[in-house]
Amino acid sequence: MFSPRYWTFILIVLAAFGYSMFRISQSPDLIVSPADAYSYRYMELENGLKVMLVRTPEADKASAALSVNVGSMDDPKGREGLAHFLEHMLFLGTEPFPEPDEYQQFIKQNGGSHNAFTSYAQTTYFFDVDNEKLSGALERFAPFFISPTFDEAYVDREKNAVHAEYSANLKEDGRRIFSAQKMAMNPEFTFSSFSTGNLDTLSDREDSKIRDELISFYQTHYSSDRMTLVIAGDYELDQLGNKARQLFSDIPERDVHFERPDVPVFVPEQLPLDMHIKPVKEIRELRFTFPLPEILSQYQYKPVQLLSNLIGHEGDGSILALLKKKGWAESLSAGRSLSTHHASTMVVGIGLTKSGLLHQEEITSILMEYIDLIRTNGIPDYIKEEQRMLNEMTFRFQEHGPISNYTTRLSSNMLIFPVEDTIYGDYRSEPAPDELLKKYLSGLNADNMLRVLIAPGVDTDTTDPWYGTEIKIRPSDYQKPETSEWTGALHLPKANPFVPENLETAPGEASDTPELVTSDNGYQLWYYPEHEFDAPRAQVLIDLKVPAIKDSAEQRVLARLYARTVTEALNTYSYPASLAGLNYRLSATSDGLEIAVSGYFDKLPVLLDQIFTEMKNMDISNEEFDRYQASLVRALENNLKARPYQRTLADLKSWIIEPSFSDTDLLPVVTSATEDALEQFAAQLGNTISVTTYVHGTLSAETANAIGAITQKYYPANTITDTASKLLKAPAEQFQQPVSQDHPDKVMTLYLQGTDTSDLSRAEAGLLAQMISSPYYQYMRTEQQLGYIVFATAYPQKSVPGLLFIVQSPTATPEEMMNHSRIFFRDYEGKLETMSDEEFALFQEGLITRLTENPKNMGEKAANFWADLSTGRYTFDTRQAIADQVGNITKTQILNLYRRAVLNNEWSWLLFEKGGEVNDMTPLNTLDRTSLEQFTVPEYPLPAVKNPAAATDDRK
Structure with a gap:
């Protein structure tokens, strides 16, 4: 029987839902959430392709995803990884678009992204792109499944890319454990096979060329009736349906009858x-x-x-x-x-x-x-x-989240669920x-x-x-004990006290940006009344700035141990809240502590009050301290065993940010930390502190003030602090630093640092990165076969623009990677010079789309505002301001920037490498970091307090 409380809860929920948990879409029987603004239609083409059309009103991005009911468990014996290899090959040229970089260049230039994955039972391809460019993207996407060329030159090259992907994971425990566990499974259960592929499984053999087997696998497994397609964009459903028929009706419906054997996961009688x-x-x-x-x-x-x-x-x-x-x-x-x-x-x-x-x-x-x-x-x-x-x-x-995530999920679901579900x-x-x-x-x-x-x-x-x-x-040698030792210690969970009962939304008057409600002696309360996403949820972010933490490795370690201690103590209490859609996170930052609470707002103040109570009354035993200390040591040591390119990035950030402490720096500090020091840290936490509380949601201003009052009750702000770390300005020369690690791959991470912090400079660097990303990938990975992990991207740090080039390779040395990068840099100047105005404009539009894309949910919107609030940009317009600059940039400006930063070395070059020195680059350790200039971060004045009578304004 249910308690009265549960009957009350059920009635409240039903009332909030208007006695309708769902609505019916334009496709009969398709069940859709009443909160979902999208429109849907299901259709099936004459070739058996199942299609879901999604209209996404006022969306900046469009997307498509196609799933094939074929995966690694369908690999032929002896050709492990063939399904995965086929996934790679479909990107490298089709009959209408034979150039291997045509698809990805179009997607990138139009503000989008693309990818694919091969799982054990399916292969899925997906992209997102500027909504206005959906037709062009689909025109390049559909031929993957109609007329791929399987160009022999790229078959040979892409084998190396697959092998590089395999090599990059040789020291990755997730892959190693996943593969090792398969050895205990039934060898006839095809999931147990090796799924990635390498040069051994994908090589040509005397009686068989891999290209022939690739084409045969494609023709015997890729059939339209085994595929599901989702197309989403801000178009009428009739328009999307016409596109689906026009472009995907030619996917062949082949005579495919392969069956997956019904065999047990483990050999019978093998377990335990x-x-x-x-x-x-x-x-x-x-x-x-x-x-x-x-x-x-x-x-x-x-x-x-x-x-x-x-x-x-x-x-x-x-x-x-x-x-x-x-x-x-x-x-x-x-x-x-x-x-x-x-x-x-x-x-x-x-x-x-x-x-x-x-x-x-x-x-x-x-x-x-x-x-x-x-x-x-x-x-x-x-x-x-x-x-x-x-x-x-x-x-x-x-x-909703990113549209490509949604189309991918729907295309996968169409392989599993009935249409209506x-x-x-x-x-x-x-x-x-x-x-x-x-x-x-x-x-x-x-x-x-x-x-x-x-x-x-x-x-x-x-x-x-x-x-x-x-x-x-x-x-197995496990023997069940004759008597139980745990009677009474274990029981099923009780009714969840955090199930929300108040689902009524009541936001204050709509505002374009967060409002400053209180500003007083180092305390700020910001409030954003959410009207766009009408759900009974809130996001609360609290930044506790503690000056001592910024400059002290010991204090940073103690902050991490403190956050872990409080989180562990709260776990039993807070876990039911997470089940009920209310989550929190307490984490140490480079200048203090951050608390984030998000979810249904009904019980949010209750959880927040308990978090602060535990923080104020931290209690830890000797055994717990030893355990958390050992856990932090293990985490730092494991960070040092991350992928090589991740290690170089960590060392790069540690070098350019001041003050900062690397994992290597922190390790001895952790081992020397004491329980007494941690207790002292907890006791002194509020002595010198500034506090920023940001409340975002469909709750009232009064509720926001009440949440702010909870923060002030436990940790009243008492000082105005400027604790932000700074970015070092490296000289305009070329420096290198080695990174040591036990991993077979080699890596180069090249960072080019900008010279100022203006929005224009960030816009120029972002646009150049948008333009160079795909060609660099095409040259370094596809043509030169230097590695699986290859990318070029914008890399702004603390408002300073930057460019980042990364290559991780199983064979090439950093010297070879840099030589090829320099060849590419020289050749790309000509491509910039001859680029048409129309192509340049496409890159501008693509970047503007990415920068100004509307948030898809409340959490994403809150995160965007918090990013600006955390850096003191109280105009809350970083992305829009940079987008405005992008629209005014000329091709001549980009060409001049390219020559200054890349060809003439007027920007600083910092190379972090593993696998060998690069000639003609100066060791980075010859620089005295303490003598380097630091970038000045732009400052913005605080806005006026919304209700001056309620608080004192401490603006300077």
Whole structure:
């Protein structure tokens, strides 16, 4: 039975929904959220292609995504990675557009982006572009699936790119663990195969050329009736439908009859198994995989989601709460891992402490006892109903993100769900019948389990042939204890106190930008009444600036330990809030602490008050301090093992920003930190502090003031601080610095630093980057085959414009990368000189579209305002001001900038490399950083306080 509170909640939600959880689109039976401003139509072309059309009113961007029901599990034996290789090849020329860079150049020049991915069961291609250029993008996109050329020269070259992608991941634990776990699976289950491909699996052979096999695979797997297409843009649905028919009707409907074998994930009678995996980074995890029946046909009940939510719960009585109390675990996650039409798996991953490594049997028994608790007692109706109502509420107040993410999701959903549930299927959550739950619960037992220990130093006896990961597989030795040690410590979650009850929106008078409500002695309260996105949500961002943190490595370390301590102490309390759509984050910054709370605003003040209460009353045991300290050491050490290009970027930022402290700098400081110092940090946190609170949402000005009052109650501001770090101005010469790391790839990261902070300079650098990005990629990656990770981009830092060129390669040295970059730089001058005015204008329009694109949801809008507020740009117009400058730039200005910055070296060049020095570049360590000039950041006056009677204005 439900409590009166739950009946009240249900009635409130139903009233807010107007007794209608959804509306019907122009396609009969297609279920759409009433909050969704988009219009939809489903159609099927004569060739069997399933098409969803989406009208997106007043959208800046248009998008398309096409999914093919073909993936890596369909690779022919011995040709592992062929589906992935085919995905690469479709970008490199079609009969109407044979040039290999035509598609990506068009997309980039018109303010868009593109990509594709190959998963085990599908391959998806997608792009977004300036709305007005949708037709041109579709004209270049559709031939991928009609008339790709498979140019022999690029077949040979792109093999190297696939191999470079494989090589770049050789030290990536995610890929290594993913691949290693497959070795425990049934070799006849095709998911267990190697999926990326490399030069061995994709090479020509005496009896077979890879190009021939590529074409054969394309012709026997890519058929229109196995594809789904989504086209979205600000066009009438009839116009979009005509485009779909005109451009995609020629996709061949081939006689494709391949079937995926119905074989079990693991060899029958093979389980239970224990497995060891030795990682590269300092990772400690105990992972449990349970093979289960397929779940695609049960999507409306979401049985595995319901069970995963209970096992992964972090509140009182949960597995994680008990493991943390024992000091054995730091995190726990549970969820579906794979899902095919024949099988699925659930994975439970438990992040271990060092102590937890010694208690694997007890941890396993706790997991099994909790599952037995569910099996014995069943799942109460209030938990099922709560999940259903929260899913319905999320659907009712659905928000859109980037349009290409949405088209990609819809095209994937069309492969899985009935047409009417293309949108609603992710949210549909009917209460699961007990018999259905028993079917899946029966698979969650110790005899049907792969238990994997991932940790340094584990015992191993063999290696994964693809990534060289050291592993060991053996029959499991887990024995269920005869008596339970955990009776009473584990129980199912109680009714969620954070489920919102007030769903009425009441924003104040509409405003174009945030309003300054209070300004007094280092305290600012800003408020933005949201009218565009009508959902009962809010975003609250609080910046606590502490001067001591900026200049002290010790204080920065203590701030991170403090944030971790408070977050851990709040976890049991706050986890139900996250389930109810109310999330928070407490994080250390370079000059203080930041608190972000977002979601349904009804219980937001309650959560915020508890956050501050915990911050004020921080309490930590010796054991907890040791654990958090060790965890921070591990995180810093793991950062040093990131991808080579990520390491060079981290070192670059550490060098140009003052003050800053690298991971290497912080490591010894962390190890010397003490519990007493942390407690002193907590006690003194409010002694010298300035506070900025930003409240954004469909709530009233009075509520915003009340939220600001909570901040002031616990941490009243008492000083005006200028704690922002500065950017060093490097000399206009060429410098280099090596980065050491145990990774087979080599890398160059070249940063060209601008000379001033004006909007015009940022606009010019952004436009030049927009123009040069695609040609640089085409030359360095496609033509010269120097690596998989290649890009050129704008890289502004603290209002200073910059250009960034990155190449990571398994074979080329930094010297070779730089030589080819210089060749490209010299040649590109001619292309700039001869570029037509029409082509130049396209680049301008594309960048303007990107800069002025409207936010898709409340969170994105708040983040844009917060970015300006954090840098003190109180006009809140950075993106628009730069876009206005872009529109006035001439080609001559860009050519002059290119010559100054790139050809004549009037900008500073900073090269961070791994794999060998570059000739004719000066070591960066010859520069005295302390003597360098710092850029001056533009200052903007504070606006007038909206209600001067309510506060004192401290503007200077």
